[in-house]
Amino acid sequence: MRARSIRGTGGLAAAVSIAVAASACSSPGDGAGGNGAKDSAVVGIAYEPETLSPLLGYGKDGNSKIFDGLLTHDADMKLKPALAAELPKVTDDGKTYTYKLRKGVTFSDGKPFSAKDVVFTYETILDKKTNNASKTELDAVKSVEAKGDDGVVFHLKYPYAPFAERTVLPIAPEHIAGKQDVNTGDFTTKPIGTGPYELVKWTKNDKLTFKANPDYWGGAPKIKNFTMAIIKDDDVRATRLDAGELDGAILPPNLAKKYAGNDSKKTYAAKTFDYRVVTLPTGNKITGDTDIRRALDIGVNRKAMVDSILDGAGKEAYGPVPTDSPWFTKGTERKFDAAKAKKLLDDAGWKPGKDGIREKDGARAKFNLWYLAGDKLRQDHALAYASDAKKLGIKVQVQSGTWEVIEPLMPEDAVLGGGGSPADPDFDQYTLLKSSLAGDGFNNMAHYDNAKVDKALEDARKSGDRDKRQAAYDTIQRELVKNPGYTFLTHIDHLYVVDKRFGDLSTQVEPHDHGLASGPWWNVEDWQPEK
Amino acid sequence: MARLTARRALFAVPVLLIVTFGVFAIAAASPFDPVKAYAGTAGLTASQENLDQLRANLGVDKPLAAQWWDWLTAALTGDFGDSSTLRQPVADVIGERVGWSVLLAATAFLVAILVGTALGVLAARRPGGWLDRLVTSLAYTLEAAPPFWLGLLAVWLFSLKLGVLPSGGLTDTASSTVTAGQVASHLVLPAGVLAVSQLPWFVLYVRQGVGDALGDDPVRGARARGLAERTVLLGHALRSGMLPVLTLIGSRVPELITGALLVETVFSWPGIAAATVQAATAVDFPLLAALTALATAAVLLGNLVADLLYGLADPRVGFDG
Numbered sequence: 001m002r003a004r005s006i007r008g009t010g011g012l013a014a015a016v017s018i019a020v021a022a023s024a025c026s027s028p029g030d031g032a033g034g035n036g037a038k039d040s041a042v043v044g045i046a047y048e049p050e051t052l053s054p055l056l057g058y059g060k061d062g063n064s065k066i067f068d069g070l071l072t073h074d075a076d077m078k079l080k081p082a083l084a085a086e087l088p089k090v091t092d093d094g095k096t097y098t099y100k101l102r103k104g105v106t107f108s109d110g111k112p113f114s115a116k117d118v119v120f121t122y123e124t125i126l127d128k129k130t131n132n133a134s135k136t137e138l139d140a141v142k143s144v145e146a147k148g149d150d151g152v153v154f155h156l157k158y159p160y161a162p163f164a165e166r167t168v169l170p171i172a173p174e175h176i177a178g179k180q181d182v183n184t185g186d187f188t189t190k191p192i193g194t195g196p197y198e199l200v201k202w203t204k205n206d207k208l209t210f211k212a213n214p215d216y217w218g219g220a221p222k223i224k225n226f227t228m229a230i231i232k233d234d235d236v237r238a239t240r241l242d243a244g245e246l247d248g249a250i251l252p253p254n255l256a257k258k259y260a261g262n263d264s265k266k267t268y269a270a271k272t273f274d275y276r277v278v279t280l281p282t283g284n285k286i287t288g289d290t291d292i293r294r295a296l297d298i299g300v301n302r303k304a305m306v307d308s309i310l311d312g313a314g315k316e317a318y319g320p321v322p323t324d325s326p327w328f329t330k331g332t333e334r335k336f337d338a339a340k341a342k343k344l345l346d347d348a349g350w351k352p353g354k355d356g357i358r359e360k361d362g363a364r365a366k367f368n369l370w371y372l373a374g375d376k377l378r379q380d381h382a383l384a385y386a387s388d389a390k391k392l393g394i395k396v397q398v399q400s401g402t403w404e405v406i407e408p409l410m411p412e413d414a415v416l417g418g419g420g421s422p423a424d425p426d427f428d429q430y431t432l433l434k435s436s437l438a439g440d441g442f443n444n445m446a447h448y449d450n451a452k453v454d455k456a457l458e459d460a461r462k463s464g465d466r467d468k469r470q471a472a473y474d475t476i477q478r479e480l481v482k483n484p485g486y487t488f489l490t491h492i493d494h495l496y497v498v499d500k501r502f503g504d505l506s507t508q509v510e511p512h513d514h515g516l517a518s519g520p521w522w523n524v525e526d527w528q529p530e531k
Numbered sequence: 532m533a534r535l536t537a538r539r540a541l542f543a544v545p546v547l548l549i550v551t552f553g554v555f556a557i558a559a560a561s562p563f564d565p566v567k568a569y570a571g572t573a574g575l576t577a578s579q580e581n582l583d584q585l586r587a588n589l590g591v592d593k594p595l596a597a598q599w600w601d602w603l604t605a606a607l608t609g610d611f612g613d614s615s616t617l618r619q620p621v622a623d624v625i626g627e628r629v630g631w632s633v634l635l636a637a638t639a640f641l642v643a644i645l646v647g648t649a650l651g652v653l654a655a656r657r658p659g660g661w662l663d664r665l666v667t668s669l670a671y672t673l674e675a676a677p678p679f680w681l682g683l684l685a686v687w688l689f690s691l692k693l694g695v696l697p698s699g700g701l702t703d704t705a706s707s708t709v710t711a712g713q714v715a716s717h718l719v720l721p722a723g724v725l726a727v728s729q730l731p732w733f734v735l736y737v738r739q740g741v742g743d744a745l746g747d748d749p750v751r752g753a754r755a756r757g758l759a760e761r762t763v764l765l766g767h768a769l770r771s772g773m774l775p776v777l778t779l780i781g782s783r784v785p786e787l788i789t790g791a792l793l794v795e796t797v798f799s800w801p802g803i804a805a806a807t808v809q810a811a812t813a814v815d816f817p818l819l820a821a822l823t824a825l826a827t828a829a830v831l832l833g834n835l836v837a838d839l840l841y842g843l844a845d846p847r848v849g850f851d852g
Contacts, residue, residue, distance in 0.1 A: 042705045050571060051618040057573055131588050133570030136578045183588070184613040184620055201708075204617065204627075205805045206700050229704045231799070236698070239691065245704045404562040419575075431576055441582055442575040513572050 038529050039224040041502065043521055044237040044249035048205065048230045053188040054170035055124050055177060057134045061423065063508075063517040065210060065226075065524070067170030067193035070099050070118065070152070075506050075523070077422055079164055083113065083171055083194065085150075087164070094159030094464045099167070101150040105217045107173045108198045115146035120174035122154075124182055131183045137166055137427075159462045161469060162424035170195075196221050196525035205230060208516075212525075221525035228516065241265075241497060248498035250519055252377075253311040256495040266500050268520050269493040270507035271324070273420035273428070275317045276381045278369060278487040279446035282438075283411040286367045287446075290483050291348035292394065297484045298334050299341030300388040305490050309380040313493040319477050320420065320428045322491045327425050327470065329477040341392050350393070358393040366395040370409065371416040373400040381489055382416045410445050417445055420491070420512040425473050426461045433457060433476065433485075448485035496520050501530050532839065539835045546831065547824055548603075554823045555599040558814045565591045568813035569615050589615055591816070602820055612817030616809050621821045624806055629825075631701065632802030636791050638718060639725035640783075646726070647733025648776070652769055654734065655741035667738065670731035678728040678790045682797035685724050696720050699799035721798040728790050729783060736779050740772030747771065774845055781837020785830050 052058050054067055062072050072082040081087060083105060089098045105113040122144040125132050140160040145153045156163060170193060177187045189202055196218060197210035207229045212221040229246060231237040238255045240246050251259075259265050280287035280296070287293070302316035318334055321327045350358040350365055358365040369386060371378040379400065386396035396414070406415055421427040431443040435454050438447040453476050460472035480486075494510050496519040505520035505527070517524075566586045567574050574582065586592045590601070605612055611621035654666040673681075690698035697703070697720075702713040741764075744750055750767045758766075795804035803822065810818040 040705055050569075050616065053618070056618060128584055129588060131569065131585055133573035133577050133581065133585060136576065136581045139578075181613075184618055188618040203701060203801050206799060206801045207704065209706075225705070227705055229700070240698065240704070243690070243694070243698075245697075402562070403567060404564055437578075440579050441577050443578065 039222060041223050041524060042227040042229060042247050044229045044231045044240060044246045046232055046250055049516060051188045052191040054172050055130060055182050056188060057132050059170040060134055061511060062168030063522055064170045065197045065517055066191050066195045066199055068195050069168040069170050071164060071168050075508060077509050090464060094161060095156045097154040097163055099152045103150060105194050107192050107194050108213050109192050111175055113194050114149045115152050117171050117174050118152045119144050119146045120178055121172045161461055161464050162426045165423040197226060222529060223524055223527050226524055248496060250496050253313045253495060256497055257311060259497045264500055265497050268496045268507050269313055270510045272492060272494055272510040273322060273422040274492045274512045275320060275420050276489045277417050278385055279415045279417055280485055281411055282447040282449050282485060284367055285363055286365055287414055291344060292365060293484045295341040295345045295392055296389060296487050299338050299392045300385055300487060301336045302489055303336060305381060305384050310490060310492060313495055314490045317488040317491045319480050319488055320432060321425060327473055329474045332477045332481050338391060352393050356393055357395045365393060368413040369396045369398050369416060370406045370413055371400050373402055378416045411439060411447055415445055418512055422509040422511055429476060430457050430461060446485045450479055450483060453479050502527055503530060543831050547827055550827045551820045551824050552599050554820050555595055555816060558816060558819060559595040561814060563812060563814045565589060565615060565814040598816060602817055611821045614815055614818040616813040616815045621817050624818060628801060628803045628806055631800060632791060635722055635800060635802060636787055638722040639729060640787060642726035643729035643733055647730050648737050651734045651737025652741055654738040658742055666734060670734045673727060674731040678724060679793040679797060681728055682724045682794050685720050689720060701801050721794050721800050725790055725794045732779060732783060733776060736775050737772060740775045741768045744768040744772040777840040777844055778837050781833040784833030788826050788829060
């Protein structure tokens with residue numbers, strides 16, 4: 001009896017395991033796809049989207065592959081029509097934007113695209129019940145209105161010059177997304193759009209696979225199968241690139257270095273608006289002191305940071321606008337001059353104390369600088385900054401923590417922040433510098449307060465005239481020299497390594513966020529693989 | 532048997548209540564903010580008004596007890612709520628992933644039991660012999676090695692140095708379909724590592740059990756009757772030596788679950804583990820509570836199965852004991 005029981009149970013356990021194994025395996029496929037196919041590309045990326053629904057924020061900056069916006073960007077980040085037939089007509093002193101829609105466009109399920117999908121998309125995002133964390137970006141919108149099947153009119157609350165840049169956000173199909181819970185429905189993981197690619201499968205934490213949309217209005221892509229493998233660890237991504245599992249990947253400077261001169265792989269350095277900055281809170285007696293701010297501004301060696309921390313892949317930053325952008329104000333570059341910085345402090349009455357730390361009226365030139373724990377790049381920047389400051393007689397205590405720890409301290413303590421949005425100077429600068437937004441979430445972290453800057457920010461966003469806007473942004477950049485509430489350190493290049501068989505590729509100017517479709521695959525639908 | 536099962540099921544109710552409430556309490560006390568986690572990078576530019584609206588939409592502005600009660604009453608009707616991090620119903624998240632975790636754990640467990648029994652029997656045959664010393668010391672070494680470390684070692688050896696097995700994922704990177712063959716080759720390393728991490732306990736228990744049984748009267752009697760060594764070892768000694776292993780099977784379940792968490796992370800296995808870690812750091816209450824309840828249930832069930840098996844195998848053990 002005992003023997004049979006044991007044998008029986010053993011057999012049962014085995015049978016159960018095999019049955020479980022078999023059932024878990026029961027998603028058979030044809031085994032298609034594989035490495036090295038001419039019309040396939042596999043790239044390794046570091047971030048995974050939380051959702052693929054544009055209604056929750058996916059693809060809001062354009063370039064989402066599955067979807068199209070009314071407008072899109074070309075290689076130079078200039079706006080061009082996508083689902084709209086032409087660029088919008090702006091009337092009513094910049095408060096009304098009228099779009100004419102492209103005809104004959106269908107979603108990948110075959111249903112036609114029309115103005116009601118546009119209205120649905122914008123109204124859903126603006127709905128209070130929709131959990132879209134970036135809906136602040138559409139604050140200017142008062143209402144959206146369909147004019148027939150192929151016309152859409154946006155009415156704004158106030159004149160907002162950069163509004164057209166916001167209409168790159170992807171359009172969702174009302175006939176699908178409108179029938180489910182917007183926050184958790186199927187559409188968040190199984191999207192249907194009008195874009196050049198269709199989603200085949202999204203295995204979370206693993207990869208996203210796409211196939212070309214044969215009926216794409218812009219022409220069927222030559223790369224038929226496109227895969228984005230989500231590999232969070234930099235070293236693992238490099239390893240799998242070497243092992244031939246990936247055709248391309250984003251890599252940090254130290255790992256990208258070894259591919260220079262590689263026979264089969266090419267390195268691309270995408271220019272960015274991605275800056276690293278030290279906030280100098282107005283509420284702190286030391287960092288709020290204009291002399292201290294100005295001394296730090298000319299007393300930190302930005303060039304050394306670019307060379308040593310970024311391995312040369314980046315450039316010195318003097319404000320949110322990179323030096324090679326048309327919006328940059330020539331002449332606002334600050335030359336590194338530690339002697340001049342020291343003299344400035346001496347003249348202002350900041351005298352070195354016994355331990356070399358400067359003092360004035362009983363206050364010691366000392367403050368805390370926080371960076372996000374685990375972010376090596378920010379840590380390096382923070383330490384370099386502290387070391388440069390120490391030479392001037394300013395003691396910067398570098399500490400790390402999570403945002404939960406850092407956020408309550410932001411009105412008093414300095415933070416090593418990052419940001420950058422290339423589409424329009426307003427997107428960055430308004431939230432970074434506007435005094436009324438001080439301490440509103442992560443907006444204006446330094447509590448910067450400058451009446452001239454406030455006025456220029458308003459002028460710049462209201463005027464539709466390029467020259468007037470330029471003049472306003474010039475004012476802001478000059479004010480930042482006189483009273484720097486932030487020390488801007490670097491703009492960082494994003495590095496990508498891609499197999500040469502895809503030919504010469506291009507990159508766009510990239511924002512702070514690593515979007516899914518950044519990098520040389522921003523226009524994968526236009527790639528012409530070698531025969 | 533039925534009474535034991537019923538009693539255990541009754542006992543499970545307060546345990547599950549306490550455990551899920553504990554999850555909500557710990558998560559509420561943690562410094563992580565669920566709204567920040569939900570918003571991600573967009574939260575860094577969102578206005579306070581937008582963040583407050585999100586907080587209300589997600590229902591995380593309510594007191595802890597109310598959140599738990601809402602979750603619990605909905606869960607009893609089969610509605611486990613929506614995961615805030617994965618933007619999906621919790622039932623879908625678990626449904627998509629739990630199969631792969633079960634496949635991984637079941638394969639590893641089976642391998643550990645089979646290999647562990649075989650090695651244990653071999654070691655018990657000649658106590659103190661070279662094979663015994665080798666197997667035992669190996670088992671003690673492995674017992675001390677964390678599965679995470681074993682996983683990294685295996686990736687280094689088999690994927691980087693030898694290049695014979697894939698280093699991670701469920702299928703080949705370029706493949707858009709899930710085939711049994713690909714899953715099998717990708718399963719070898721994670722399941723192997725998990726099995727190896729479970730192996731020592733089985734080896735040591737079987738060795739002890741079989742070794743003791745070899746000294747028992749019935750076995751000595753069988754030997755005296757001139758039965759073949761093979762029959763004595765497998766027919767008599769192994770049978771009674773297996774008893775402690777049955778208990779072990781149940782008690783290894785918690786270890787198997789935590790081991791699987793680490794192994795899945797190392798090998799990018801799309802199981803339930805990554806979701807658990809994500810849920811914990813993002814204070815995703817509904818997902819975290821459901822996963823914890825699931826793990827607790829698995830542990831309780833494991834213990835019950837072990838006791839039932841033991842009772843079946845050894846009639847001297849009553850089910851009421």
